[in-house]
Every structure is written in C-alpha cells, then in structure tokens.
Amino acid sequence: MNPHIVTIQDITQITHDTVKVTTDKPSGFSFRPGQATGLAINAEGYRMQKQPFTITSTPDDPYLEFIIKVYPEHDGMTRKLQTLQPGDELIVEGVFGTISYKGEGVFIAGGSGVTPFVSILRDLRKRKLIADNRLIFANKTRRDILLNDELGDMLGDALINVLSAEHVDGLAHGRIDESFLKAYVNGSRKYYYLCGPPAMLESVENGLRSLGVEEAQIVRESW
Numbered sequence: 001m002n003p004h005i006v007t008i009q010d011i012t013q014i015t016h017d018t019v020k021v022t023t024d025k026p027s028g029f030s031f032r033p034g035q036a037t038g039l040a041i042n043a044e045g046y047r048m049q050k051q052p053f054t055i056t057s058t059p060d061d062p063y064l065e066f067i068i069k070v071y072p073e074h075d076g077m078t079r080k081l082q083t084l085q086p087g088d089e090l091i092v093e094g095v096f097g098t099i100s101y102k103g104e105g106v107f108i109a110g111g112s113g114v115t116p117f118v119s120i121l122r123d124l125r126k127r128k129l130i131a132d133n134r135l136i137f138a139n140k141t142r143r144d145i146l147l148n149d150e151l152g153d154m155l156g157d158a159l160i161n162v163l164s165a166e167h168v169d170g171l172a173h174g175r176i177d178e179s180f181l182k183a184y185v186n187g188s189r190k191y192y193y194l195c196g197p198p199a200m201l202e203s204v205e206n207g208l209r210s211l212g213v214e215e216a217q218i219v220r221e222s223w
Contacts (some may be wrong), residue, residue, distance in 0.1 A: 003093040004029065008086050009063065014109025016143055018112070019081060021066045023090060029064070031055055033123040034116040034221075035097035039066065041080055042089035048113075049077045050093060054115035058123045065148060065204055069112045085173070099221040105189050107135040108176060108204055114146055116221055117193065126156050134158040136184060138176055138200065140165040160184060176200065178207035185211065195221040 006023035014020050031037070040050040046202045057065035070078040099116040101124070107117045114137055133154055139145050141163060151159050162172040162180070174180055181204070185192075192208055194201050201220060208218060 003091050006064065006090050008088050008090065008093050010086060010149075014067070015146060017071075018067060018069050018146060020056075021068060021081070021090075023064045023066075023092075025062055025064050026092065031059060031095045031125075032097075032100050033058060033105050033109075033119040034099035034101065035095050035119075036096050036116070039077075040091040040093070041077060041084070042091050043080070046077060047048060048089060050091070051077055053098070053202040054097070054119065056094055056118045056122075056221050058119055058126060060140075067112070067115050067118065097221065099193060099195060099219060101193075102191050102219060104132050105134075105191030105193060105217075105219075106185055107133065107193045108138075108196070109135065109194075110138045110176075110200040111144065112146070113196035113221070118147060118151075120193075121151070121154055127202075130154060132158070134189075136143070136160045136162060136176060138162045138164065138196065142166060142168050142171070169200055175203065176207070177203050178210050181207040181211060191217055191219055193219045 004026040006026060008021060010022040012020045036052045036054045038050040039053050053066045053068055055064055056067045057063060063109055068078060068081060070082055072079050101120050108178050109117055117135060135151060145161055159174055162176060164175055167173050192213060194204055
C-alpha cells in the first residue's frame with residue numbers, strides 16, 4: 001500500500017497518558033478489524049519516525065481512529081503528537097496484524113493492548129454479533145482503563161477489569177495467571193484472543209495451556 005497523507009479531524013486526551021486521534025479516511029483504504037498501520041507525523045524531522053498503531057475505528061466508518069499511548073518524557077513521535085491540532089497531517093502506510101476474529105471466545109488484554117479488540121468488538125456490535133464474547137482487561141490502576149464506559153455498554157458483566165497496583169471495589173485485583181484464569185475462564189470457550197506486554201502474554205499462555213487450551217484456540221498479538 002502506498003503512503004497516504006491524512007488530515008487530523010480531532011485529537012482528544014482520553015486518559016492521563018492516552019489520546020484519541022481521528023483523521024479522514026483515504027479512498028479505497030481497507031483493513032480488517034484488529035489490524036494496524038504505520039503512522040508518522042507529516043512535519044519536518046518526524047516523517048521518518050513511523051510507528052505501528054492499531055486502527056480502532058471499524059472498516060465501514062468514514063474516518064480512521066487511533067488510540068495512542070503517549071510518552072511525554074521521550075522526545076519522539078508521541079510527545080509531538082500531543083502538540084498537534086485539527087488540520088495537521090499524518091502519514092499512513094501499510095496495513096498489518098495477526099489478530100482477527102475467528103469466533104466467540106475470551107479477549108485478554110493488557111493496557112493499550114486492548115486496541116485491536118476495540119475495533120473487533122465495535123464491528124461485532126454493529127453486526128449484532130457480540131454474543132457470548134468476554135473481555136478480561138488488565139491495567140495497573142483505575143485511571144489507566146481505556147474506554148471503560150463504551151466497553152461496559154457493549155459487554156455488560158462480560159467485561160472483567162483487573163488491576164495489579166490498586167484495590168477498587170467491584171474490580172478484580174492481581175495478575176492474569178493460572179489461578180486467575182481458573183476462576184474467570186470457562187475452558188470450553190473456543191478461542192482466546194491475547195494482546196499485551198510479552199511477560200503478561202507468557203503468563204497467560206502458560207495458564208491457558210495448563211487448563212487444557214490447545215494452541216489452535218489461541219490467537220495472539222504482541223507489542
């Protein structure tokens with residue numbers, strides 16, 4: 001896919017360290033829910049700083065949306081991103097990613113690793129196919145949780161928030177290891193979709209295997 005220049009329509013801070021960026025959508029641009037693209041800022045000194053970001057809009061939306069964790073302490077792309085305004089431009093190049101929806105199951109995400117699942121779940125909701133899917137979403141603290149209201153509206157009790165560094169009434173606490181999975185995961189579910197930090201994914205995969213989940217049932221992404 002050739003690079004496209006897109007114009008920022010809106011940029012909004014949605015958590016203390018995350019922004020939502022909405023741009024126009026190039027004609028003919030296509031992707032599957034859960035896929036990512038390479039993004040760079042169309043400005044001097046930043047055009048070559050391409051980084052991968054998941055597309056959180058759905059394929060039939062007339063715009064592209066990205067939910068991006070920013071690192072203001074680093075002198076790089078995401079720090080610059082916080083200074084941009086509607087009308088500024090980004091460069092979009094390529095579509096890639098191994099996560100795709102295969103059928104009902106459990107989505108297990110850590111932090112911004114939830115972004116591929118946002119597009120998938122939004123697409124399923126539009127097609128009235130949310131069904132019996134479940135999302136287990138791990139974060140350090142409550143203020144780190146992305147799109148909690150929207151995800152709760154889509155999934156209801158099938159959204160399980162897990163905090164590792166804070167105790168909050170009504171939310172699970174700890175890490176998603178074998179003991180956690182035994183309590184919250186029904187081994188009969190067909191697919192397990194994983195995206196998050198490598199150490200977390202290793203723990204989750206080991207836990208799933210100990211519960212008898214087969215390799216063919218695990219759909220993974222890492223970052």
